Amino acid sequence: MKVLTTIAEFKKARRRIDSTVGFVPTMGYLHEGHLVLVRRAKVENEVAVASIFVNPTQFGPKEDFARYPRDPERDLDLLKKEETDLVFMPSAGEMYPEGCSTWVDVLKVTERLEGASRPGHFRGVATVVAKLFNIVEPTRAYFGQKDAQQVVVVRKMAADLNMNLEVVVVPTHREPDGLAMSSRNVYLDLQERQSALVVWQSLNLAQQLWSQGERKAEILRQQMTDLIRKEPLARIDYISIANPETLEELTEIKQPALVSLSVYVGKTRLIDNITLRK
Amino acid sequence: MKVLTTIAEFKKARRRIDSTVGFVPTMGYLHEGHLVLVRRAKVENEVAVASIFVNPTQFGPKEDFARYPRDPERDLDLLKKEETDLVFMPSAGEMYPEGCSTWVDVLKVTERLEGASRPGHFRGVATVVAKLFNIVEPTRAYFGQKDAQQVVVVRKMAADLNMNLEVVVVPTHREPDGLAMSSRNVYLDLQERQSALVVWQSLNLAQQLWSQGERKAEILRQQMTDLIRKEPLARIDYISIANPETLEELTEIKQPALVSLSVYVGKTRLIDNITLRK
Numbered sequence: 001m002k003v004l005t006t007i008a009e010f011k012k013a014r015r016r017i018d019s020t021v022g023f024v025p026t027m028g029y030l031h032e033g034h035l036v037l038v039r040r041a042k043v044e045n046e047v048a049v050a051s052i053f054v055n056p057t058q059f060g061p062k063e064d065f066a067r068y069p070r071d072p073e074r075d076l077d078l079l080k081k082e083e084t085d086l087v088f089m090p091s092a093g094e095m096y097p098e099g100c101s102t103w104v105d106v107l108k109v110t111e112r113l114e115g116a117s118r119p120g121h122f123r124g125v126a127t128v129v130a131k132l133f134n135i136v137e138p139t140r141a142y143f144g145q146k147d148a149q150q151v152v153v154v155r156k157m158a159a160d161l162n163m164n165l166e167v168v169v170v171p172t173h174r175e176p177d178g179l180a181m182s183s184r185n186v187y188l189d190l191q192e193r194q195s196a197l198v199v200w201q202s203l204n205l206a207q208q209l210w211s212q213g214e215r216k217a218e219i220l221r222q223q224m225t226d227l228i229r230k231e232p233l234a235r236i237d238y239i240s241i242a243n244p245e246t247l248e249e250l251t252e253i254k255q256p257a258l259v260s261l262s263v264y265v266g267k268t269r270l271i272d273n274i275t276l277r278k
Numbered sequence: 279m280k281v282l283t284t285i286a287e288f289k290k291a292r293r294r295i296d297s298t299v300g301f302v303p304t305m306g307y308l309h310e311g312h313l314v315l316v317r318r319a320k321v322e323n324e325v326a327v328a329s330i331f332v333n334p335t336q337f338g339p340k341e342d343f344a345r346y347p348r349d350p351e352r353d354l355d356l357l358k359k360e361e362t363d364l365v366f367m368p369s370a371g372e373m374y375p376e377g378c379s380t381w382v383d384v385l386k387v388t389e390r391l392e393g394a395s396r397p398g399h400f401r402g403v404a405t406v407v408a409k410l411f412n413i414v415e416p417t418r419a420y421f422g423q424k425d426a427q428q429v430v431v432v433r434k435m436a437a438d439l440n441m442n443l444e445v446v447v448v449p450t451h452r453e454p455d456g457l458a459m460s461s462r463n464v465y466l467d468l469q470e471r472q473s474a475l476v477v478w479q480s481l482n483l484a485q486q487l488w489s490q491g492e493r494k495a496e497i498l499r500q501q502m503t504d505l506i507r508k509e510p511l512a513r514i515d516y517i518s519i520a521n522p523e524t525l526e527e528l529t530e531i532k533q534p535a536l537v538s539l540s541v542y543v544g545k546t547r548l549i550d551n552i553t554l555r556k
Contacts, residue, residue: 101386106380108377127439
């Protein structure tokens with residue numbers, strides 16, 4: 001496994017590769033969910049590349065950039081065990097040198113949900129992903145369904161800008177009790193970890209109501225709200241039942257629907273989602 | 279010469295090319311200035327590609343998109359004579375299908391000059407060039423120095439987003455009397471064509487003053503203004519003496535300086551520039 005920290009070095013290594021490249025962009029502090037993406041990249045491509053970069057531009061000024069968990073040594077050990085071929089691990093200065101001023105903006109699908117709760121977040125995501133795609137030039141890039149809106153934004157950007165790669169979305173990897181894996185789960189203390197389960201439980205409730213024939217989005221939203229409100233440590237940021245591609249809110253669920261939510265558990269903001277489909 | 283009108287067809291043709299590709303993006307209505315770019319692309323690359331696309335997103339609502347001159351048959355004849363290998367000639371619907379919502383924004387260097395006179399212009403330019411670069415995947419892309427700020431913006435975008443190509447800038451091609459070649463020159467009637475010469479004359483005056491040791495930008499600007507004001511059909515939009523990379527206005531010309539201006543001659547807006555350097 002080769003670890004490269006500059007864009008020039010990575011591009012030089014990339015030019016020597018003439019086969020398919022699977023790419024897993026990460027912010028490090030890897031968990032099993034990331035490793036599932038790497039395994040998938042390895043299976044489907046001749047070369048597997050991962051990046052580790054806590055992207056400052058996707059964090060708001062009051063968000064957790066400074067305290068976002070980092071453990072590059074452990075990350076590299078894990079990637080090595082998965083037989084990752086190349087790891088790109090640049091500094092912030094390497095990715096955003098003095099004076100850089102170009103941004104990729106995906107409009108409409110970024111207006112609501114995470115985009116509304118985290119202004120500027122998706123501009124940062126789209127820009128860094130566009131940069132990473134140009135540096136890595138992947139055949140396929142792998143993203144987890146846990147970040148549902150990110151998946152929509154990256155797909156839209158790749159399609160709108162005619163990028164030459166396939167965006168592959170991998171189902172959310174969960175702890176045995178259902179909590180979606182996330183690097184931010186480390187922020188939870190024992191009591192919060194228990195309370196956090198209500199996020200998954202509320203999604204299960206939506207799934208159950210839908211399976212029983214309920215098609216009114218408002219009913220699902222209300223029942224989820226009621227369930228989460230019973231959990232004293234949890235505070236709802238948003239609950240959404242939306243078209244999975246446009247992210248427009250639905251009133252009647254006549255088509256596949258993305259049920260997504262953001263909940264604060266203590267000070268930690270968690271997100272999760274499921275798709276309802278026949 | 280192959281002419282391709284869809285992105286899928288072009289990408290298919292592109293995948294069969296394993297050698298260097300030189301790319302000349304144009305809005306058609308080709309003149310000798312464009313053909314100089316094509317010749318340069320041919321000399322420096324094994325395959326030469328041109329695109330013809332009048333990009334709607336770089337025109338303001340009150341600008342000349344509808345009446346921008348078009349003559350695709352003549353353009354294709356000219357490109358064929360230059361032995362261009364591939365021509366990409368998409369429709370507006372092919373480049374901007376319903377619902378596309380991704381934009382590339384280059385900040386700072388787009389704030390002044392053309393950016394100030396034409397709000398949204400460079401967002402349209404950067405976005406279409408990013409798309410064309412992804413479709414054509416050139417080794418080198420060729421732009422004329424006549425559009426000085428466009429050159430700065432495209433270079434900045436390519437660098438900031440880590441694009442894998444070289445931006446090559448070719449000196450402005452001029453009519454025998456000095457008028458910079460432009461598809462928009464066709465708008466000029468005989469009298470306006472004569473008046474338009476004042477643009478080039480004002481740049482020559484700046485060059486002359488600078489050669490004589492004048493280093494105060496304000497003096498150059500004032501002398502150019504005075505000269506152009508003597509021409510009744512001409513109306514100054516802006517005159518700028520700026521750092522050629524940042525486009526920040528200079529007071530003392532201690533370094534290379536980009537002298538650029540925009541002048542209305544009748545209803546036609548012309549731009550031109552020179553760089554002062556030792």
